[in-house]
Amino acid sequence: MNRFALALLVLVSTLLNAQSPNKNPNKNEPPILGPHRARSVPKPATANSNDLLYHGGPIIVTPTVQAIFWGSSWGTSPGDKITGMNVFYESEGGTPYAATVNEYTDSTGHQVSSSLTYGGYIVDTTSSPKHPSTSQVLGEVCRRISNPQTNGYYPVYIDHPRKGNYCAYHSWGSCGGVEVQFGFFWKLDGDAGCDPQSTVSGESQGLQALANVSGHELSETRSDPHGDAWYASNGEENADECAWTFGGAYVSFNSSTYAKWKIQGNWSNEANDGFRVTGRTKRMMAPAPTGPATLRPKTASVSPALDAWMGRTKKAPTHSKIALI
Numbered sequence: 001m002n003r004f005a006l007a008l009l010v011l012v013s014t015l016l017n018a019q020s021p022n023k024n025p026n027k028n029e030p031p032i033l034g035p036h037r038a039r040s041v042p043k044p045a046t047a048n049s050n051d052l053l054y055h056g057g058p059i060i061v062t063p064t065v066q067a068i069f070w071g072s073s074w075g076t077s078p079g080d081k082i083t084g085m086n087v088f089y090e091s092e093g094g095t096p097y098a099a100t101v102n103e104y105t106d107s108t109g110h111q112v113s114s115s116l117t118y119g120g121y122i123v124d125t126t127s128s129p130k131h132p133s134t135s136q137v138l139g140e141v142c143r144r145i146s147n148p149q150t151n152g153y154y155p156v157y158i159d160h161p162r163k164g165n166y167c168a169y170h171s172w173g174s175c176g177g178v179e180v181q182f183g184f185f186w187k188l189d190g191d192a193g194c195d196p197q198s199t200v201s202g203e204s205q206g207l208q209a210l211a212n213v214s215g216h217e218l219s220e221t222r223s224d225p226h227g228d229a230w231y232a233s234n235g236e237e238n239a240d241e242c243a244w245t246f247g248g249a250y251v252s253f254n255s256s257t258y259a260k261w262k263i264q265g266n267w268s269n270e271a272n273d274g275f276r277v278t279g280r281t282k283r284m285m286a287p288a289p290t291g292p293a294t295l296r297p298k299t300a301s302v303s304p305a306l307d308a309w310m311g312r313t314k315k316a317p318t319h320s321k322i323a324l325i
């Protein structure tokens with residue numbers, strides 16, 4: 001068997017075991033992508049490499065962000081969460097933290113950038129469901145965002161405590177024919193399962209928890225907005241790989257107020273392998289097979305055999321390239 005045939009065999013067998021990042025059991029609804037698992041939930045095992053693989057879908061070069069705070073108590077007792085998250089999105093762009101996602105590219109050579117366009121926030125004091133479905137969250141986005149954008153990312157913060165084993169997720173869907181991205185966040189006040197245990201002063205615990213999971217979902221939206229771009233063989237996206245792994249006490253944002261946040265790291269293929277694997281490279285490695293779209297296997301694969309073929313060796317994972325001050 002020659003090397004190409006071996007690689008193809010390994011590719012097919014890996015694809016049969018591949019996990020999707022969509023964790024929504026109802027496949028008729030918008031997906032639940034990259035759910036940020038609570039601390040007590042174990043990380044899924046990887047059969048071989050933790051590296052993210054490119055699956056042929058889009059990335060977001062520069063997101064346009066508007067936040068939505070949905071629920072009656074946002075009008076009466078927001079605490080520091082609205083003002084704090086407003087500063088978070090105002091000042092995340094261009095930071096060393098944002099740059100931890102920049103290595104990811106698509107098949108046409110687009111590359112994630114660390115810049116972000118922020119359009120402010122909307123407070124909707126109508127009551128939100130206690131456990132909204134993904135289509136209910138998308139519906140709220142479509143109701144409140146007057147000019148939806150294809151590069152839009154609309155994080156939705158409800159005012160009810162967590163139900164389930166995840167702290168947040170991201171997703172996508174259509175508002176009047178425009179494909180948009182959105183995030184979903186529970187109220188995490190007093191929720192030990194979703195608490196980054198930050199020691200940064202001047203931020204409430206509830207705000208610190210939202211900031212950590214918001215960094216997670218924004219990072220995943222940039223590298224895997226539709227759940228078909230960059231994720232590992234076990235279905236984990238770049239922030240999932242590093243959930244609850246922090247590079248230090250805090251990261252710095254471009255702001256004089258709320259300048260420090262404790263946010264987890266993001267997976268970097270480059271930091272772990274010492275070279276950049278691009279969408280183009282991956283397509284050259286493993287060309288997309290032809291056939292009906294619904295039966296078409298995903299594009300890329302990494303396995304011990306393929307790693308050996310490429311001269312790669314597995315190393316202990318590095319969870320972050322974050323520059324800490």
Ligand SMILES: [Zn+2]
Binds near residue numbers: 035037216
């Ligand atoms: Zn995630």
